[in-house]
Amino acid sequence: MSFETISVIGLGYIGLPTAAVFASRKKKVVGVDVNQKAVDIINRGEIHIVEPDLDMVVHAAVTEGYLRATSQPEAADAFLIAVPTPFKDDHEPDLSYIESASKAIAPVLKKGDLVILESTSPVGATEQMAVWLAEARPDLSFPQARGEMSDIRVAHCPERVLPGHVLRELVQNDRVIGGMTPKCSEAAVRLYKTFVEGECIITSARTAEMCKLTENSFRDVNIAFANELSIICDKLDINVWELIRLANRHPRVNILQPGPGVGGHCIAVDPWFIVSKTPEQARLIRTAREVNDGKREWVINKVKLAVADFLQANPEKTTKNVTIACFGLAFKPDIDDLRESPAFEITKKIAGFHSGPVLAIEPNISDLPSDCLNLTLVDLEVGIRSSDLKVILVKHKEFHLLDEPHGVYVDTQGLWSGL
Ligand SMILES: NC(=O)c1ccc[n+]([C@@H]2O[C@H](COP(=O)([O-])OP(=O)(O)OC[C@H]3O[C@@H](n4cnc5c(N)ncnc54)[C@H](O)[C@@H]3O)[C@@H](O)[C@H]2O)c1
Incomplete structure (x- = not known):
């Protein structure tokens, strides 16, 4: 069947660009969000998140009548769920957003519909979503009960776009398509081929879930290696940036750069979804999380030691008149996002x-x-001029040419120490 009307549930950093790109291909798109403010903003043709060029695409889609937002789900041929999947205090995944989104769309489902879970999810979440849908709609059949004969198709298709480049990557990236059955996958491929120019590669729902988690855990483990090296090198009085540069001369070695920890809402979160399912087996993945999270405390301790060193070198001063300047707050260079930022x-x-x-x-x-x-x-100039102790936390482009200060500083990015 063809997909005339597409509904995207959750109009945030992932859902809104996805809805807008479908609409830009002249599909009728109904965006659903529980946040009425976001719904109103989108219906005015404006956006409530920061993403380059998205404002233009949303404005055009709304003005031409292809995109409309609402807080109540409506009938559609395909539903894409892009709601948050955070973890709870004990690092267990919180699937409550997926549960309420499934329960919200269940009443409007009809035979032949396709439901795709796009949210990053622990292994088994897609099957769980299908159970919630089936419980709410006993009159319809689902893949877990009827396989290829099911009324409703269900798939997991994780999103791996890079914030700041979402509109390009949505179209160009390859897509992992994990249907609960082959027919579910085929339906999802047909839907994504509306705009995806990358390859759509079919697998199972569980493998697709694990694939997204694996990508981010791979990054986390590699960053943890660099962070652990930085702590070891500090102890051994070796410059870690020089060390990494030298080691990377080996043709098969490519060590990443250390920093103050790992931030953002993906790399620092997704590995826990693997750990929570397989706590006995996921030893390296858990340790990497702990190493990266522990780096913050290590940096704070360095700052305390640097204050003590400064006071020793400047006995006329007391702690109260030591001014500390922290350079960079965002979770990575050249963005404004402070959420989950170690800096x-x-x-x-x-x-x-x-x-x-x-x-x-x-x-x-x-x-x-x-x-x-x-x-x-x-501002930068005041920060440089008025501070006694400089702490480099993010390598924003504005900081690249800063002169190395005399005396003590804490440089988590190798801005000066790495030369
Ligand atoms: N942001 C990224 O870079 C990125 C990249 C890849 C994957 N992801 C994954 O995509 C998913 C969504 O992330 P995001 O960054 O877009 O989140 P977000 O917080 O920006 O957006 C989620 C939206 O869902 C809405 N929502 C919550 N519950 C709802 C419900 N029951 N019904 C309708 N709307 C509901 C919220 O109001 C919000 O607007 C997460 O699983 C995330 O891990 C995010």
Whole structure:
């Protein structure tokens, strides 16, 4: 069957660009979000998230009548679920958003529909979603009961776009398509081929779930290796950046760069979904998470030691008049996103324990969030001029040419130490 109407559930960083790209291919798209504010903004042809060029695509899609947002699910031929999948305090995945999204679309499902879970999910979540749908609609059949004969097709198709490049990557990236049966996969491929120019590769739903988690765990483990090296090298008085440069001269070695930890809402989250399913087996993946999370405390300790060194070299000063400047708050270079950012966490903690002034230099934002007590956002020039101790946390392009300060500093990015 062809997909005349497509419904995207969850209009955030993934769902809204996906909805807009379908609409740009002249498909009728109904976007559903529980956030009424987001719904209203989108229906005005505007956007509530930051992503280059998305405003133009959404504006055109809404103005031409292909995209409409609502808070109540409506009938459609295909449903794509792109709701959050965070973890709980104990690192167990929180599937409650998927559960409520499935329960919300169940009443409008009809024979022949396709339901795709796009949210990053632990292995088994797609099957669980199909169970929730079946419980809500005993009058329809689902793949877990009727296989290829089912009324409803169900698949998992994880998203791997890079924020900042979403519109291009949505179209160009290869896509892993994990149907609960081969027919489910075929239906999902037909849907994605509306706009995907990359290859659509078919597998099972469980493998597709594990594939997305594997990609991010691979990154996390490799970053943990670099972070652990940085701590070992510090102990042994070896410059880790020089070491990595030298080791990478080996034709089959490619070590990543250390930093203050791992941020963002994917790499620091997804490995836990593997650990929670297989705690006995996922030893390396768990340790990598712990190494990367532990790097924050290590950096904070370095800052405390640097303050002590500074005071020793400047006995006329007391802690109260040592000004610390933290360079960079975002979770990676040249973006404005502070969510799950180790740099931001470290800066807030420094502001929490240090009795003197703490300055934040983040060229990509104009205001600090409200929970930033004792922290002052200043521009680069003020930060350089007024600080006694500089802490480099993110390698934003504005910092590349900063002169190395005399005396103590903490450089988690190899900006000066790496030369
Ligand atoms: N952001 C990324 O770069 C990225 C990349 C790959 C995969 N993912 C995955 O995609 C999924 C979505 O992530 P995101 O970044 O778009 O999240 P987001 O928080 O930006 O957007 C999710 C949206 O879903 C809405 N929502 C929540 N519950 C709902 C419900 N029951 N019905 C309808 N709407 C609901 C929220 O209001 C929100 O607007 C997550 O599983 C995430 O891990 C994200």
